[in-house]
Amino acid sequence: MTNVRDEIVYMDNNATTMVAPEVVEVMIPYLGNLYGNPSSMHTFGGLVGQDISDARRKVADLIGATPEEVIFTSCGTESDSTAILSALRTFPEKRHIITTRVEHPAVKSLCENLEMVTGHKYRVTRLKVDAEGMIDIDEYEAALTEDTVIASIMWANNETGNIYPVEKMATMAKQRGILFHTDAVQAVGKIPLDLKNLDIDFLSLSGHKLHGPKGVGVLYIKRGTHFVPFLPGGHQEHGRRGGTENVASIVGLGKACELAAANMEEENTRVKRLRDRLEEGLLSGVSQSRLNGHKTDRLPNTTNISFEFVEGEAILLHMNQHKICASSGSACTSGSLEPSHVLRAMGVPFTAAHGSIRFSLSTYNSEEEIDYVVEKMPPIIELLRKMSPFWKGN
Ligand SMILES: *Cc1c(COP(=O)(O)O)cnc(C)c1O
Secondary structure, three states: OOOHHHOOEEOEOOOOOOOOHHHHHHHHHHHOOOOOOOOOOOHHHHHHHHHHHHHHHHHHHHHOOOHHHEEEEOOHHHHHHHHHHHHHHHOOOOOEEEEEOOOOHHHHHHHHHHHHHOOOOOEEEEEOEOOOOOEOHHHHHHHOOOOEEEEEOOOEOOOOOEEOOHHHHHHHHHOOOOEEEEEOOOOEOOEOOOHHHOOOOEEEEEHHHOOOOOOOEEEEEOOOOOOOOOOOOOOHHHHOOOOOOOHHHHHHHHHHHHHHHHHHHHHHHHHHHHHHHHHHHHHHHOOOEEEOOOOOOEOOOEEEEEEOOOOHHHHHHHHHHOOEEOEEOOHHHOOOOOOOHHHHHOOOOHHHHOOEEEEEOOOOOOHHHHHHHHHHHHHHHHHHHHHOOOOOOO
16 A cells, blocks of 8 residues: 555454455356355256355354354344344243343344233343443352353453453353353454353354345354254254345355455464554553453454544544544444443443444555554644533643
């Protein structure tokens, strides 16, 4: 990159990622000549079926699963809903769900619906988090009861990057006959996962968060775990998810998983160093700024920083003029001025929660981009503070 100002500086990878050029390349034939239906009896369709099998194996390899444990869905949100609803149908007599206060809306809204739409037939425990956004394992243990159907705990948080001890939590659930689901959409491809010897029953992932295409996800279902399909239909996915396969996206996701495995080392060294350089540069370059999230138990690509007494949306607009893309704490609920439910759960003060910005990097970021952002941010914050009625600093 010769001049970053001519291009965008993309630091919003927890919202979505660039589709890797290698992924685009493997997808193109399925948008053209290779339009066969994998369920057809003729060779033309059968070949496509073979390519889906290859993709399934690549996904399985990345997460330490077997191909039979992988079913393709339309997105991470579908995978989350499918897992939780399957558990409820498996144990219709049980009525209690455990989750956290910091889940992605895919799980959060489903649980709210389950309470509201069913007239509180279901009871939901939402685990608290501390000031650094971490869960209290004792509170979790105490919440596991005879009536609990499933615990759904995200592997890594999309806003702070915090990583939760799901391996241990899954074992605690299993010992009591309770199913365990994890939304691993942010974890897959960023930290190594190996499901082989874990007690996790269900895991969700999504293509577009790991340089794959949008509109394709995966639900991992542990061998032996009882499963009730969300979309009955044809015999696709061995009768576990109806609907003709989104072949191009599935093949693309397979490639993305292969690339993620190859880039894992770099993600945890070079990308992490870039993230740390950005974080240190911003925290030292801007007065009254603070990190939201855990200092170490965190994804290598994410940093969430509050700039006190300024508005996140205003900061983003100014960053946008410098072609820098990131998210604010209220990005998910755009249009409302409510700060993010994650930062509120952490007890981040109002003045800081409003001015929070999430930077999420990828292997496509460069050191030059980091230095550019570290240079551009302090004057933006200074300018906005001068206009802020709350700012009493210098
Ligand atoms: C993006 C995201 C989802 C939703 O995935 P989609 O494929 O966009 O439906 C779910 N959970 C987390 C943690 C996410 O970051």
